[in-house]
Amino acid sequence: MSRNRSSAGRGPGTKASGAMGSGQVRIIGGQWRSRKLPIKDLEGLRPTTDRVRETLFNWIAADLPHARVLDCFGGSGALALEALSRYASFAKVFELQREAANQLKANLQTLKCDCAEVVNGDTLALLAAGAAEGFDIVFIDPPFRKGLADATLIALKDHGWLNEDALVYLETESELVSMPLPQGFTELKHKTAGQVCYRLLQFTPGEQA
Template sequence: MTKNRPGSGQVRIIAGQWRSRRLPIKDLEGLRPTTDRVRETLFNWLSGYLTGANVLDCFAGSGALSLEALSRYAAFARIHELQRSAAEQLQTNLATLKCDNAEVIIGDSLQLLNRPADKRFDIVFIDPPFRKGLAAQAIALVQQHGWLNDGALIYVEVEAELHGLPLPPQWQPLKEKQAGQVSYRLYCYQEEAN
């Protein structure tokens, strides 16, 4: 995130139809946009899977992950964000990009996920505020309530010191890296566990 004035910042879209676009984001407590370097690695992992994918961004914050996916031709993104001002900024940024294939839902992602899925997703981003135990809860709810298409890819970003994240047996680890205080991982959901 680059600062341009007190109280706000920017997020840069790395590639795709909106490549190099810089969009304003709110400077809010707990808002921790995924760094360009981590996003570049993640989207290298996801290349070949994004075009036409339905994306669920569980803890959107700046929206960097869902905006990047949409820029790279994801078909649709559902974006959950708890903080109203961050969600409103996301809606403004989507309007600026003339993007009409995304919906921003203001609310607690754990509550939103704790109900039977009304849609299944191909790519899910779980990048919650650190040190609150939210990743494990979101993983359980996404699995329990049927939010995943068979073969879905799930990205989980957590604090580096967090070990032993409980995973459903249907989730196969694909990739894992660490950058400073951040551990980031990619899983594949298979309806029939091996």
């Protein structure tokens, strides 16, 4: 993750927060439970904490098996790896920083996982190119205070990335707890933890937020 425009930096930029020691991330459930994988020591890299990930994956547990998953701001890949560990059928990950993208590719090879694709590039530009096939579950955990949350939701909707009734996980700074949602998105759940607000949305085309 990085702090550039639509980079895959997460949260307020605390390095490796929630990881098992410096430079590692731990998968907390599924077939790779307790596996620890290396992550690059890059500015702004902050995997979603174990506590938040546990809540998120409890929320979506019934929907994960066989789901197509998109992680818009991959960074360490913690969310995509957790989804694949819990039997998502496929994961696509966008990551701006080449080093982080290459490390995630290496970690997927370590896990002998061939049902994921890591794309090194700018998230909003990649979304604007459109999707050949929609996704069932989408993770959005962008750099904070860069206006990326709303822009990403709109790009996902406008360019065909979301299947009907897709679930969208959105992690933002806590002051955006009351942010208005674009048309088509409905909030199902939300919580706050320190500086972070995280919520689960559902996308239904044609419905008002």
